[in-house]
Amino acid sequence: MPNRWASLMVEKAAVGICLCKWDGRQFMVEEANPAFFQIIGYTKEELGQASFLSFLSAEYRDWVLKRPEFFEYDEVLFSEERWTVKHGHQVDVELSLRETVMDGVYYYIMVVRDVSDKKWILRQGTGYEVSGTLTTKFRFTDCSLHGPLLDLQRKDLLAQPFLSFVGSKHLLQVRHSLRQALLSASGFSMALEWVHNHRQADMEFRFQPLLNGRQEVTRIAFVGKCLANGQTREPSGIAVTLRMLMAERRMTATRLSELTGLSMGTISKMRNGKITNPHKYTIQCIADALGVPITELWRD
Template sequence: MPVFRTIFDTMDTPMALLKDAANGPYFERVNEAFVRFVGLPRDELTGQSLEALFPGCRLEELQETACVYTLQGLQEQAMRIKLSCRKLDIALEAIWLLTAEDVSAAQWIERQSSAHPVLMSGIVEANYVISKLEKTSPSAALAPVQELDYLQKSILSIIHPDEQARTIAAIQEAARSRKPGNLTIRTKRLADAVDLEVRLVFQPFYDGSGELKQYAFVVMDLRPSTEPVDPAVKLKIVMARCNITALQLSETTGISVQTISKLRNGKIRKPQRLTAELIATELGVKPQEIWS
């Protein structure tokens, strides 16, 4: 048990040891990560009931499946916490190991995605390092943006050098005001050697003590920021904005998937007039916006 407690205390994952009592489970021990996580002193947490910190939380429910609860830390913004629990077999008396995960940023992204079309989303830590990046659009316009290529790298690795100072200033202002922000910025060359103009919304998140923890963001729109742009690239980008695949476009226009694929990869430089009009109408643009 002493070896376990030493490992337990030094883990980066917020964890607590629970014991059961007549009036419900209580915190017998918490690690330093859990103290920072909830923003309460260790001596205040020790002995406190589980339900006092997480109202409505039941030990029997946590043993069956992970549950999400609300934690109101030392700030206006409540945290959404996923808790999981399992019984340990390393002590004579019953002890449960509780682990906690902050899912506030992930749930914010889910709400944004439900309310608006989202092309891409992600989470950036307080030091601007990308910890999550996910493409929600199936379009090939975003194919060069591979999630694993950017994970654990600075957000500045995506943003055009001319835009970096303005972007950092906007992010810092959102953190200071504790309010969401929005930006339209130019990226580095991500899609077929074309700079993209990206419109995004972002929200800062904090730990239980009120310290800045991370930012969540969603990309709402994108378009080429430089001219001239190859028609094939324009078509990919417009399809990404509309969140439509080649198969879906084929089904709605009656144009074969093969023809649409050839238009997107540049094998057909300029389609027949009817083809161009059908595709453009479905994508909500004029044909000359793609094929000048």
């Protein structure tokens, strides 16, 4: 294979590829492709010749340092880690290390894949009929069906945009909420009607935008479950308005918590419609932080 094709494959790969040199104490980063720098958030100039160990949480670092002792030539070591990258952002990754020798020097080829979406889905527990990830254009990049759902198959989901399965009653609201989630990088829950082949099911979805090391939303993880016995959970008017105002101001839940003194739990529940009748003082604090009249959020 010509060298230019090999270079092109590395350059355009969707996974991070990095060449490290082991100096007896550290895995020093020698070269890396764009996907690797996207995962960690740093540019090549910012990173310099740093060790990838600096991305690891302290609990993993000592363990990783012992690994070269167990390498045999051409052996591949697989691992799952949580990296702390630029600005303290944490990314769940799968990585593999393979030893090789060039010009008498030992190097390690590292392949890194961001699996934050899969880890988030696992943390949501069980009982969901469907889960997966969407692109920022709301197309499925991955999905799994965990039970019978309107006779759907995985290939049906991958062939069409997510919004094509949303009933007309909720379509505009879902599209708006997903767009706002991209702007605010904040997750939300929503009840909606799921439609396929003239059949429908009332479902509740959770959506979570996922960031790379550059604080860019790269995809949206989701889980969806059927609501039992026709149960509905429409978000309150306050929840929809709060999400919209926060998105317009690019304000995160963390920042709003700092400005208001309210807990992250309270703000999260209000954004997701789980607190439908908050105290007037709470609304006033939020309105002041957002720079809007209380009447934007409160109706006597």
